[in-house]
Amino acid sequence: MKKYLSALVCGFGAGVLQIVPFLRSFSCCFIIPLAAFVSLMLNQRATNSREKISSKKALMFGIVTGFYAALFGTFFELFITLITKHNDIISTFPELQRMIESFPVTPEIKTEVLNLFQNVREEILTKGFSLLYTFSVLMNNFIVNTIFGAVGGLVGAQIINNRINNPSN
């Protein structure tokens, strides 16, 4: 746990940033890779290490940062949904409805898709919880964040190692 303290801190930060729409629009796809990079830098500082970072270590830090970001992001998203009984599914539903209606697909499929999301919407509006929504948030956050974290770790390690090799940079 202590070994990955920097990943926990950065993962927490990224998890929070991911659910704040205004902040999210600025950092876009760089939140998680940047968090992985910062967690590697913080770890180097905390351990006073001047050694080059191995790719294995970079990968692990990236994955753990992404994992923590997913954990906190999922928790906050589901918790806020539970309390407010409102989320992006509710607010974007009319738009989704219009969008689905405009697609050149068979009416049966349109109805099936709309019914599926209507059920999710109603469950959230009444109980603040939907199993399908929870499953989708969990899957999305854990898969996407760990992959982007790993990428951030692998690329970030090269930047840090380059600075160790050339301290003037």
Place this chain on the structure above:
Amino acid sequence: MRFQYRLMLFIVLLLWFSGIFIEWWISFDNHFLFALPFLQKTYSLICHQDKAKLLIFNHGETLTCARCTGIYLGLLLVSIIFLFKDFKRKFPVKFLLYASVPMFADVILYSINVYHYSKLVAFNTGLLLGSVGFLYLYTGLNNLILEMKN
């Protein structure tokens, strides 16, 4: 890096990039409509999906903004080049920093209203960063594979 790994990397990037155009795929198979809301959620994790910044095509819109679409296209295009030739040289990190300058400059300049947001500029600055970024992703994966072997 062995061809199998390079092919795998290309396929992953191709699948990721194809997902951005899910609205186009729906016209080929209606069942993709079930995946649309799920994929919207997936891509919302890595892109703000601001309506005004999405790319519009015949059958709909992309699931990521012009800049993110550019980044992923850049990654995909360079992965095609690497599919046929395994470049062994190391790339200085300053290339990555230089490639990110136009993108950050664009973000700052339109944010402070020096000029209006342009999808074309956003797409091209993303494309540049994605293309150069692939070199570092590739080097990182290559280093990892070499470490695993030793």
